[in-house]
Amino acid sequence: MAKPKIAIIISSTRQTRFGDKPAQWIFDIASKRSDMDVELIDLRDYPMPFFDEVASNAWAPTQNEVAKRWQKKIAEFDGYIFITAEYNRGVTGVLKNALDYAYVEWNKKVAAYVGYGSVGGARAVESLRLISVELQMHPTRTGVHIQGADFMAVWQQGKKLTELEHLQPNVAAMLDELVWWTNAVNTARKADNAKPS
């Protein structure tokens, strides 16, 4: 079985963002594993306007060129790890916009979540789980939450995420679930594709 291709998507784009730190941390851990291939995806490379199409691409082809490039990129992957900031108890606007700018590319894929903030991005992650379901993605049970004193220590006191050893079991569990579900979903997708139309 081919190794699943996993995108690690950074949810914020502001110049002083924290998002690079957890994205790089998860990338370093995941890229050492032999059961998945990972790539970092930066929404800064896909500066899309606020959604301005006649419909979702479930119903009508997208016109915007950057959005078409975004959809093509997303289509390459079997699963996604969303590195999730929490803005006013929800997902960042830029991530929601990027999610809305694709549909078929997300379908029958797997999603995992790394949240950060005062409550570990928990409210943004929970919202993102529901959004994922609507986009026909399968969410992993386990997420990783960098919260409270841990978040403050890394954000403002120079602590490294690699020093937060108590988060390691959750990272491993989340990546294990991501691989298991991605392999299962890939098998099912292949069987679907092999059916006569």
Ligand SMILES: Cc1cc2nc3c(=O)[nH]c(=O)nc-3n(C[C@H](O)[C@H](O)[C@H](O)COP(=O)(O)O)c2cc1C
């Ligand atoms: C517009 C805005 C709203 C925020 N709202 C929340 C929030 O609801 N909950 C929370 O824990 N942190 C909140 N924060 C603080 C963020 O957790 C913190 O700034 C974090 O670094 C944001 O991610 P980023 O640096 O990758 O953009 C907010 C920050 C911004 C800029």
